[in-house]
Amino acid sequence: MPVYVPIVRSSSIIMTSEVDNLAEKMEKDATLDTGVNQGDVNQTQPQRGGKKGKKKQKWKALDLTSVPGPPVQQSTTSQRSTNQWQSEGRGEAPRSTSNSGRYQSQGYSNQRYERSQDRDYRDRGSNIALSKALVTLLRHRKPHDIPIDESGYAFVEQILRHRQFQQFYASEKAVDDIVKSDTKDRFEIKGVVGDNFQIRATQGHSFKLKAEASGLRLIENPHEFPVVVHGTYQQNWRAIKKEGLKRMTRAYVHFAIGFIGETHVTSGMRNTCDVVIVLDMPKAMKDGLKFYASSNKVILCEGVDGAVSPKYFKAIKKWDHTAYQFKETDFVFEE
Template identity: 30%
Template sequence: MNEKQKKSISKFLSLILRHQPEVIGVTLDENGWTDVDELIAKMNASGHRLSFDELEEVVDTDDKQRYAFSPDGNKIRASQGHSVDISLGLDPTAPPEYLYHGTVSKFLDSIRKEGLQRMSRQHLHLSRDKDTAVTVGSRRGNPVILNISSGQMHRDGFLFYISDNGVWLTDHVPAKYINF
């Protein structure tokens, strides 16, 4: 499978496992898991040809580790980024003193007024390192990296979680915790 094919499958998996499982008729349980065999069968029935070995290759080689198999390998889910109502079952965790968020300049006025919002997703995504934030911000143009005073937020009572693939999650970052 070439890189273009893997990227196409990964994008479709993201749609199904994060946002619209109904597109192919799969169901996500309360923790976002769905049956691997059912996912493959329904992807194939919808014209998105996929074998178990190809699915495994996409999951194993994804640069952001967006997807995870259950310990027994029978189920799969997205590691974070859901707009559908699920619970990843993550425990609140104390974050490092600073986290980072990559964005672009056209959003800065809104962020200065309202802070960072989760928008249609269940959580707002933050990065532990600037390089990851640069990559995220670059998807929409020239990146602007925001330094988040996550340690102070935590001390002030805000909850943080860390996903299986190392993305820091929270519900909102008020502007007063953002160093522009």
């Protein structure tokens, strides 16, 4: 018969057998908490449930010499521009705003902004980048908020004050140097630096201007230019021989007054073209097509409904990759 011993603990009565079990459990818990079992701290310690535990992990001192340093940060475009600015002795470069935000505020998409980045617009110290930006403005009216008159002229002072051109840190003298050093004569200027200085593109416009006012001269003598050619590429030839030469987004179809490499040819055809179309200009003028000559000797024609028919093609020359020269190929226009 169990003997009941009154023990006051939280207003409860506990049996002596329960007291023994409780004491034994508390002793076991204390042993587990301290990690000591018969005085050997390096022995494997038993865990609850009688399962064998893992050995203690011995930590080694950290060798700071083996820790790799931080990665070397690549120089960004803005840092290169700043370094270039400082190397020229002009002090600290002004802080620029986000190009992406600036282009989006002008209605440009991210895709257009990325294309402009591929075209080297980020190189602020480059005259090539400024020249490309001037071509885009004067030929295509982008950005649209810079005024261009009916003759195609824009004031250089207004151009350089625009937020898109402020990134170049250019002066009117820099623009004047670009015009004078351009081997293709893409620009014309009016006035002098610092006094009513204006600039326009000689040809290549995608918007309509008055021909005579924009510096174009109407050609009246069909034999004035013995050779008139248009350069294109093999992948375009199949469509051209059926539909003719289209002006696409331009105001005119462009022709050169000679072949690639000839000294008197300054513009009108890319030097990477592998197909050259020789135009029969006397025949085209006899049928009523009007041709204009720009100041840099590029021949321009509106065509009929924006195209010059293949019936005016006199000869076709394709680049021979084995002989490294253009060779004439047979072409017969079929109505």
